[in-house]
Amino acid sequence: MSTSEPTRAATLDAATLRELIDSGRSPRLLDVRTPAEFETVHIPGSYNVPLDLLKEHREELRNHLDEDVVLICRSGARATQAEQALAGVGLPNLRVLTGGMLAWQATNAPIRQGRRRWDLERQVRLVAGSIVLVSVLASVFAPGLKWIAGFIGAGLTFAAVTNTCAMGMLLSRLPYNRGASCDLDTIVGQLRSPGGRA
CATH class of the missing domain: 3.40.250.10 (Rhodanese-like domain)
Structure with missing residues (x-):
């Protein structure tokens, strides 16, 4: 089997x-x-x-x-x-x-x-946290922006479940990290x- x-x-x-x-x-x-x-x-x-x-x-x-x-x-x-x-x-x-x-x-x-x-994990936390914070604060004026925070949350959940991180892979390609x-x-x-x- x-x-x-x-x-x-x-x-x-x-x-x-x-x-x-x-x-x-x-x-x-x-x-x-x-x-x-x-x-x-x-x-x-x-x-x-x-x-x-x-x-x-x-x-x-x-x-x-x-x-x-x-x-x-x-x-x-x-x-x-x-x-x-x-x-x-x-x-x-x-x-x-x-x-x-x-x-x-x-x-x-x-x-x-x-x-x-900064190591890559710390960079991911900074970018994800900043996007969530800005989208939540801006949703006071544009309520639809709250979905950006939800999207980032879903992405982080998927990253944890699959042990992969699309944001980390994107950040690793920045000149700072190369x-x-x-x-x-x-x-x-x-x-x-x-x-x-x-």
Whole structure:
């Protein structure tokens, strides 16, 4: 009897990952957050492959990822989506860092820090909250605007149920969240070169 439930991604906790890195047996670390989030803080030696780019070019990336791969994001949700996309093209040995960068930082593990930027989740809360607030306040003068708040609420509910976020994907494409090295050729070049790690 088959079930329609998706298989759970294999996971790796922060302490185990740190032991692997410290012992010289580090898996390939792919951070699927936006370039802005990656620039703010990341695990030394990780590669930034934003989720939208990974999903769009998973076939090409699969050819450069034949070893153990650990997928990293802020908390684990985007890394799980990345795991599903890469598993769909037959990539074995995928694991998701349990709790993402939040868990990694909670263990006081080594990090590389850059210029401080807002993470994508915080940007979504700001934009969604602002739209709801403005539409509710403006509905005093134009009652139909209250439906905008309802639409945003429905979108947030759908995002929670499906573990996806259309607003987050749109915000990730803004110049603020992109970097100069956020194209497929640059990422593939980094994956090919042992010296390309951050």
